[in-house]
Amino acid sequence: MQPFKKHTGLVAAMDRANVDTDQIIPKQFLKRIERTGFGRFLFHDWRFLDDGTPNPEFELNHPDLRGASILLARRNFGCGSSREHAPWALHDYGFRVLVAPSFADIFYNNCFKNGMLPIRLDEPTVDELFARAASHRHRLTVCLETCRISDETGLSIPFEVEPFRRHCLLDGLDDIGLTMEHEHRIAVYEKAHGLISNP
Amino acid sequence: MATTAPRTMFAKIWDHHVVHAEEGQQTILYIDLHLVHEVTSPQAFEGLRLAGRKVRRPQLTVATADHNVPTTDRSLPILDPISKQQIDTLRENCRQFGIRFYDLDDANQGIVHVIGPELGLTQPGMTIVCGDSHTATHGALGALAFGIGTSEVEHVLASQTLLQSRPKTMELRVDGRLSGGVTAKDLILYLIGEISTQGGTGYCVEYTGSAVRSLGMEERMTVCNMSIEAGARAGMIAPDDTTYEYLRGRPFAPRDYDAAVERWRKLPTDPGATYDKSRVFAAADVQPQVTWGTNPGQVAPVTGRVPSPDDMADRAERKHVAGALEYMDLKPGCAIQEIALDRVFIGSCTNSRIEDLRAAAAVARGYKVATRVGAMVVPGSGLVKRQAEAEGLDRVFKDAGFEWREAGCSMCLAMNPDKLEPGERCASTSNRNFEGRQGKGGRTHLVSPAMAAAAAIAGHFVDIRQWEYKT
Ligand code: SF4
Secondary structure (H helix, E strand, O other), X not given: OOOOOEEEEEEEEEOOOOOEHHHHOOHHXXXXXXXXXXXXXXXXXXXXXXXXXXXXXXXXXXXXXXXXXXXXXXXXXXXXXXXXXXXXXXXHHXXXXXXXXXEOHHHHHHHHOOOOEEEEOOHHHHHHHHHHHOOOOOEEEEEOOOOEEEOOOOOEEEOOOOHHXXXXXXXXXXXXXHHHOOHHHHHHHHHHXXXXXXX | OOOOOOOOHHXXXXXXXXXXXXXXXXXXXXXXXXXXXXXXXXXXXXXXXHHOOOOOOHHHEEEEOOOOOOOOOOOOOOOOHHHHXXXXXXXXXXXXXXXXXXXXXXXOOEOHHHHHHHOOOOOOOOEEEXXXXXXXXXXXXXXXXXXXXXXXXXXXXXXXXXXXXXXXXXXXXEEOOOOOOOOHHHHXXXXXXXXXXXXXXXXXXXXXXXXXXXXXXXXXXXXXXXHHHHOOOEEEOOOOHHHHHHHOOOOOOOOOXXXXXXXXXXXXXXXXXOOOEEEEEEHHHOOOEEEOOOOOOOEEEOOOEOOOHHHOOOXXXXXXXXXXXXXXXXXXXXXXXXXXXXXXXXXXXXXXXXXXXXXXXHHHOOXXXXXXXXXXXXXXXXXXXXXXXXXXXXXXXXXXOOEEOOOOOHHHOOOOOOOOOOOOEXXXXXXXXXXXXOOOOOEEEEOOHHHHHHHHHHOEOOOHHHOOOOO
16 A cells, blocks of 8 residues: 555535435446446446536536545535445546545544545534635645645644554554554454364 | 353354454454355455465355356356355365355355355354345344455455454344334334434344244345445344244255254343443334335335435535435425336345245236236245245245246345346345446335335235235
8 A cells, every 4th residue: 555644636526415325336336346446436326417527517517626645525425335446536537635624534534544534623614714715725644644734825724543553654654564463463363263173 | 251241142253253352452253154255255355365364264154156147048158257256266266175066057046145045054152254235134033243355355264263352332223013005124214214324334233022033044144235325334132032933944954953953042132231332212113115216214204205415414415405406306395105116026035935926826816917017926946936835935025016036136236137227216126225236227116025016016005904805
């Protein structure tokens, strides 16, 4: 996994609550057996009209938001299905940081596994970021080392991340590799609980 | 862990499965049963191959194909080449890694959350995961069961463990008894409406109280199934005689059954144990429910009306409700019973078990589906289908004009050819009414099986408590 230390990028504001994973990546794209290439299907049914052309009404299609890498959203982002295709699609599209008042649990977890940083902030702070994002091509810098979000006008907002997740993201650690360092403990557990007769 | 302090059922199961815990780290938790399906697993198997890893405990892993499978004649080839490739990939992965696979022609094939309990794979006290958010279904038998992403599927395949932060616990207690015509589905929709779609985020929910205790085993599964719709990854109900009776004699039930029951009797939450949060509800307040919006918390009693965005507390919610009503093409103040339907779907891991089909068939018996409505029944598994046919339920449905299909997820998520056309309105016994869930532009109303059957016949929603049953 790519380490995540610090990221500066353009903010795309999506003023919608309860954005579910069925919207982030609709089911017709879940049949692929690869992990890559989901970005062009991100928000497909909102992003494209029936004839396949971009929907000019949809936030991310605004020409000013081309190249956005920080997504600002409302509460309960990523609710619904466990499909990891949702973070894959966001990441493949170019997002590296997601900011919202709350995220659904499985989605939140899936983001970290893919080198993306979801940040929970209280509602008034998110409102403030929405207000700032309304100005032309607003950029933020997100530093995971100091756990701060800043911009060029002196904004500085602290955020919290579980220490373990932070550590894994900073160093780009692979979960499975970490767990396998404890393989002997797993074997001991299996033996003690009679799970495996012939370990 | 030796402790005398009273513990919740969650804590007992969690503590028992800790392989390794360290301050400031996530816990390594042992997984007793890993259920696998075709949609969220191919990338995980590919990851194993790339890293040169094996499946650590293939015997604790069980796979089936459900999400993508056609529900029409199984002897015909799968028409969609990409669906076929996904199912072929799972078959090949299971062969290569030595995992038991219930293939399309297997009598035990079905929706993964239906076959787990049905085969007795799901047992009290277990940790169970699956790359599917409705895994909490298995919590109905007193297991700690939750959905995981594909990276975690790979983690479990490789290590038979998962890295987890301990969730908080929430008790949802329902006192009293559900009144006639009010089902487990109505109860869970009501609870989601009360605590909201994110009320359970970060928690493992335990459903308690006399109303929950008096539910049958399959009804409990319906309740736990939709925990994720309240934001909770896991939902559970303490095992009791209902559970033990249900599991007895199932193919994978423990051989020394009485000894197992003795162990399971120690699982329920100890008197005096506390939850991080508790909420209490009265069963008498629950009426038959119908969702009117685009998330499962947007729900009203069948006797109610569609609300107005102006009724909502804050700006974000007003905007969300206005958007939902526009998508659903509903006006504020419209009576729920005036909503007319084009389609009816009875199925999904929430409501496709034999008792669900019996309840729907009892309503349909002797009636005809309204002419403008297309209705289908999709059993949750091959075994449910055969049982229903043995009881003659298929005839009742077919005589009434319902289509009778093969087992699978079908129009719950419409990955296979069963889907709504844009603008079509559907009464569905599934669990998600998100935009486009049942087909792009389709409009979904979630209800119980009996309410869905009645709506198919009347052509609009009706209060099932007024239904005239024919014998
Ligand atoms: S029936 Fe629906 S919710 Fe259940 S596992 Fe299948 S797709 Fe998921």
